[in-house]
Structure formats: structure tokens, C-alpha cells
Amino acid sequence: MSQSAIRIRAVIRKEFQEYRRNRFIIYTMGTLPLIFxxxxxxxxxxxxNTEAPSIVKTQVAITLLLLLVIPVVLPATIAAYSVxxxxxQGTLEPLLTTPVTREEFLLGKSLAATIPxxxxxxxxFIVLVVAIRLxxxxxxxxxVWQPSWxxxxxxxxxxxxxxxxxxxxxxxARSSDVRVAQQLGTLASLPALVLxxxxxxxxxxxxxxxxxxxxxxxxxIDVGAWRIVSKMFDRERLITGASAVTMxxxxxx
Amino acid sequence: MIGxxxxxxxxxxxxxxxxxxxxxxxxxxxxGVRPMTWxxxxxxxxxxxxAVGALAGVQKTAGEILLVGVVGLxxxxxxxxxxxxxxxxxxxxxxxxxxxxxxxxxxxxxxVPPEIYGTQTPREIAxxxxxRSGKFADTAEDxxxxxxxxxxxxxxxxxxxxxxxxxxxxxxxxxxxxGFLGPNGAGKTSTVRTLSTLVSPTSGTAxxxxxxxxxxRDVEIRHRIAVMTEVPGLYLRLSVTENLAFFAxxxxxxxxxxxxxxxxxxxxxxxxxxxxCGSLSKGLRQRVGLARALLNDPxxxxxxxxxxxxxxxxxxxxxxxxxxxxxxxxxxxxTTHRLDExxxxxxxxxxxxxxxxxxxxxxxxxxxxxxxxxxxxxAVPLADPEGLFSSIGSVAGWSTDDTGxxxLTVSDVRVAAPAIARxxxxxxxxxxxxxxGHHSLEEVYLELVGAGSMGGVR
Numbered sequence: 146m147s148q149s150a151i152r153i154r155a156v157i158r159k160e161f162q163e164y165r166r167n168r169f170i171i172y173t174m175g176t177l178p179l180i181f182x183x184x185x186x187x188x189x190x191x192x193x194n195t196e197a198p199s200i201v202k203t204q205v206a207i208t209l210l211l212l213l214v215i216p217v218v219l220p221a222t223i224a225a226y227s228v229x230x231x232x233x234q235g236t237l238e239p240l241l242t243t244p245v246t247r248e249e250f251l252l253g254k255s256l257a258a259t260i261p262x263x264x265x266x267x268x269x270f271i272v273l274v275v276a277i278r279l280x281x282x283x284x285x286x287x288x289v290w291q292p293s294w295x296x297x298x299x300x301x302x303x304x305x306x307x308x309x310x311x312x313x314x315x316x317x318a319r320s321s322d323v324r325v326a327q328q329l330g331t332l333a334s335l336p337a338l339v340l341x342x343x344x345x346x347x348x349x350x351x352x353x354x355x356x357x358x359x360x361x362x363x364x365x366i367d368v369g370a371w372r373i374v375s376k377m378f379d380r381e382r383l384i385t386g387a388s389a390v391t392m393x394x395x396x397x398x
Numbered sequence: 399m400i401g402x403x404x405x406x407x408x409x410x411x412x413x414x415x416x417x418x419x420x421x422x423x424x425x426x427x428x429x430g431v432r433p434m435t436w437x438x439x440x441x442x443x444x445x446x447x448x449a450v451g452a453l454a455g456v457q458k459t460a461g462e463i464l465l466v467g468v469v470g471l472x473x474x475x476x477x478x479x480x481x482x483x484x485x486x487x488x489x490x491x492x493x494x495x496x497x498x499x500x501x502x503x504x505x506x507x508x509x510v511p512p513e514i515y516g517t518q519t520p521r522e523i524a525x526x527x528x529x530r531s532g533k534f535a536d537t538a539e540d541x542x543x544x545x546x547x548x549x550x551x552x553x554x555x556x557x558x559x560x561x562x563x564x565x566x567x568x569x570x571x572x573x574x575x576x577g578f579l580g581p582n583g584a585g586k587t588s589t590v591r592t593l594s595t596l597v598s599p600t601s602g603t604a605x606x607x608x609x610x611x612x613x614x615r616d617v618e619i620r621h622r623i624a625v626m627t628e629v630p631g632l633y634l635r636l637s638v639t640e641n642l643a644f645f646a647x648x649x650x651x652x653x654x655x656x657x658x659x660x661x662x663x664x665x666x667x668x669x670x671x672x673x674x675c676g677s678l679s680k681g682l683r684q685r686v687g688l689a690r691a692l693l694n695d696p697x698x699x700x701x702x703x704x705x706x707x708x709x710x711x712x713x714x715x716x717x718x719x720x721x722x723x724x725x726x727x728x729x730x731x732x733t734t735h736r737l738d739e740x741x742x743x744x745x746x747x748x749x750x751x752x753x754x755x756x757x758x759x760x761x762x763x764x765x766x767x768x769x770x771x772x773x774x775x776x777a778v779p780l781a782d783p784e785g786l787f788s789s790i791g792s793v794a795g796w797s798t799d800d801t802g803x804x805x806l807t808v809s810d811v812r813v814a815a816p817a818i819a820r821x822x823x824x825x826x827x828x829x830x831x832x833x834x835g836h837h838s839l840e841e842v843y844l845e846l847v848g849a850g851s852m853g854g855v856r
Contacts, residue, residue, distance in 0.1 A: 149650055152648050156647075159633065159640070162640055237631075238627050242623070242627075381596070381598060384597060385557065
């Protein structure tokens, strides 16, 4: 099914307008990355050139793990609110009477959560690596300024964010309560941290080839998740609280 | 040709046999989207425990054990997503609408038996008709024609075991204001939601704007209709213009500003275009909702209680807007509790209470439900009203009303009135007034809705 860019853009624009008018969203989007960046910077800046290479390597890996936590955790609550929130404020029914398809609606919602998250993640990554280049010891700078880490951040941040968003959106599309959706959304986004965790534990090193292969796999998962979540988006259930399939089964028709 | 609702492939698969349906229902309770059952938790626990135990036994690496643990947790969450309560599933009113459930609509080819008319009261007439056919409809206007923009045939919607509306059939003609009346829970909103493709019918067929109501063509229908829900459903943090621009975008308009300006002008809100919707009164929000419904120049506009909560002046503005829409050829499907509003605006009305009680022009309904009558008022009571009225051939019967006046049942007002006047003058009566009896839509409504409940019709 072809998607309408106009409709998707309309959803994204509306979401951004709502973010702007709700300062708590902006604040929380900035606070968490700030903490996740500031703490490792302090740690890395305290490492001298005489530190053992293994310790330096571990500290750098943990830092980069924290940076990849940002795109996973940041959009989780926003995504979990995306559908149930519309229903909660009474805007879902008017919205669903327009020609927007569920795929367009969900893609717009997803992009609106992913784009700022990735922007924030990239920004803090750049701030971190520049700060390290300028102020940290040379051994730390050498460890951080590896093409593989840059590639991993570049590729994994948006893909992990998208994963987290789709999980949150799936929960949102099936939940009946905003609070439950947001709590579950945050919890359910955590498995996406497995990838950066394995990298920080040095189970594998993100060489260019490995990073690209993993990125392709993540991209495939994200596209599949879009389709699956779209199938889970049941207009009837969202409007009336009852799914058509269940109702027919119960009615015996 | 009216299109029958086509179910999705998933739906069809699960409904192919009773056994499959039962299996599916069990699966949902045990494993899928409802985590609150012991089966669901057991399956989840076995899955998580098994995965962790097996893999941890094979690989001792801390990272891999951790991986397995996290994946296990993920599976647990994934399999227990949702959590919608059962009562929510089966209660359509949980969605916030107060008039979903039972509507009836029947009526395509119901012939009203002529013998029913006679000495019966209106309530008896209604009960008689409903008991005979379960329906009471306008026979002359009920057939579909090329002029019909909504054609509904034997449409039924059930929420679980509960019938929202059943066997509903009616037509709405192009450019008319069609009133949809009924008590709370009659199924009016469910009908609107069905016709606007938000929910799928359980059975029956329909055409909206000439397009079969069909899962594959719902987007096409939504391009040609607009729905104003009872609650405007606006984004309160956005301005009026931003709200309308969003919806214009959903309709696929690139440069929507002229449309937005026109819509705001139509509802007299141009001066508030930059205001945040959260700062508007309920009445103004309602008008923004109306403006939104005008954005796509719809062929059919569904208005669900458009004047609910509005003050009289604002209501009058909405009425004027509805009349303007009709004058422009837009078909208005008006759901309302306000019978005065329906009487003022609607070309035809349908009255529902799970099943359709009637559909037709208000004047026709009055004639069908009530005998024609002439009300006579005199300065002093007549000495022998029985002798006087029985001597007039065109008077079929008479009674007194609460004010001491006389209600004369006649077959033809134009023939009877002069004869009655002459007889009264000849009898020396001091006549204060002699007028044709008038029955309001409210009387028709109460008779039909009351008859249904008394007659045991669901």
C-alpha cells in the first residue's frame, strides 16, 4: 500500500507542535542525556595516560553503552503514549474518521518520536567525543576516536530508537490505560539494550562489517515491527474497547 | 448493488468454523493479549524459565547468560502485552458514548396494515405495528433510489452478546437533513460509527456516498464524508488553525490555508484562529469541531449532537449552518436528543430504540400515528355535546381535553371544519376557537419509543 507523505508529515508536524507546547517533554528529553553524558565525561577525564589499557578500554565501552541507552530509553514513554494518549484525550475518533491509514498514522507517530531522539543522541555523542578530544588524556581520546564506534553510533542510534518506538507503540495500541502503557513501554524497551551491552562487555567489537550487518538486521526488524504494529492497530477496539474478531467470536457469527 | 462487508483475512480465518473461533478465543485468554489469566502467566513462566535454564546450562559466559535473561524478560512482556479488561471489550458505552447500544432500524419494505387505523390510540397503533413486524417504517419513501446517498439494508451490530442495533434499513436522500433520534443507548452513535467506517457491522449491507461499506474501501468513503463527534476531540495545546491544519493534512491537502479560512468563516471563528483550543469555551470548541468537519467539502456530514452544551444563540448559529449546508446540497445526518431541533431542521427522521421504530417525514408520521382532529373551545360547556357532534357527518368521534375543550376526530379537516362551525353557531354556542389539532414530534417519539418498551420488543 502506498503511503501519503502529506499525511505522514501532518502527523509528525502535529506531534512536534505538541512537544513544543509541553515543556516537560523537552525537559525530560534533555535531562536524561545530560546525565548520561556528564557522568562518563567526568570519569574519562579523570583517567590519566598511565592508566592500564584494559581499564581505559572498559571505561570507554561503558561510556558508549550509556550513549546508546539514550535512543532506547528516551522515546519509550512518548511511543507508549502515542495511541492510547490520543484515545485518552478524545482525539482518536475524529482522527480515524479521516482518510489517514493506520500505517501512515503509526509511521508518522514513530518518526515524530524517533527523529528528536536521534537528534539528541547524535548531539550528545558529538559533544562527548569533541570534549574528550579537547580535554581528556590521549589514551582515552585514542580509544574513543575509533571509526567503529562512530559507525556504531551512527547506525545503531536510529535503529535502536525505532525498535524502542515500535515496542512502545505496540503496547500503546493494545493498552487500555495510559499509565500502564508508559510503564510497560519503558520496561519493554530495555531488551534493545542488549546490543550495546554486548558491545560494552566486548562480546563483539563493532567492526564496520559487523556494524553494517547488525544494522541491516535491525532495519529489517524495524520495518517488520511497523507492519506488525499496524496489524495490531484495531480501529474498532480502540474506539469501542472491543475487537471485531472477539466480538464476532462471542456473538457466534 | 449494495456491497456486503468483507471481513479481513484474519477475521475470516478465525471465523471459518466454530471450532476455530473457540480455539482462537482460548488462545487469546491463555497466551496472547490478556495477561491476567493463570494460563497466561504459566506459559510465560515456562517460556522464560526454560529459555534461561537451557541456554545458561550450555553457555557459561556472563554476557550470554545476561542476554538470555533479558530476552526472556522481553518475551514475558511481549506475550503479556495489552491487558484490556473483558468488560471493556463487551461494553460499547465504555468508550464514552452514551447512546451506543441498541438501535433498531428496520424498515425497508414494511407495509403498515390499514386495518390498524380505526379507534385505537396512537400507542396501540404503534404497539400493534411493532408486534406484527418489529418495524414501523415509511413505506412510500423507503426504497433505494439514484438519489440516495446512504442506503442501509438489514444492518446489525453486536458488541459481544449485546445488540447495539439490529436489522436496520433506511435510505438517506441527497441534500436532505436526516434526523436520527432515539433514547440513550438506542444505538445512534454505533450506527454513525458503522456508517463512517470506524466499526464494522456484524451483518447486513450499506452504501455510503455510493460506495459499498466494505473494509477495502473505507478510505474512499472517509474521503467523502465528515464526522463531528459529540466531543469535539481537539488538541488543546494547539491553536485553532493548527488543529485544522493537522486535519487538512490528514485529508491530503497541500495548501490548506484557504480551506481553513473558509471553514473558520463558515462557523464565525476567524477572529479566534490563533487562540489555543484549550482556552476556548465548550461552545467555541464545538464550532471548531464543525469547522473541521467542513474542511474536506464532504458529500455527507455526520453530526452527533452538534448543539450539546451550546447556549441558545450558539445553537441557532449551528442550526443556520446546517441549513446552509443543506442549501449547498450537502447531506446532513443529524443525531440529536433535541426533538425541537429535529422538528425544525430535519426533512425526515428515523426513530430508533435498538430496532427502527419509524422513518419518514415528520408530517407523515403525525398523520400515521394520530387521527386528524379539530379542537373546539367554547365560553361555556355545551349542553349536549354528544347530540351536537354526532349529528355532524364528518365527525367520527369526540372527547374532552384537559382544558374543557372538545377534541373532534375527523377524516378531512377541510370538509369537517365548516360543518362543525355551522353546527356550533346553530346550537347557539359561544365559540372561542376552532383549530386543527397539532401533534408534535415529541408526541410521535414518545408513543413509538414507549410502545417498543411496552410491547416487549428489544
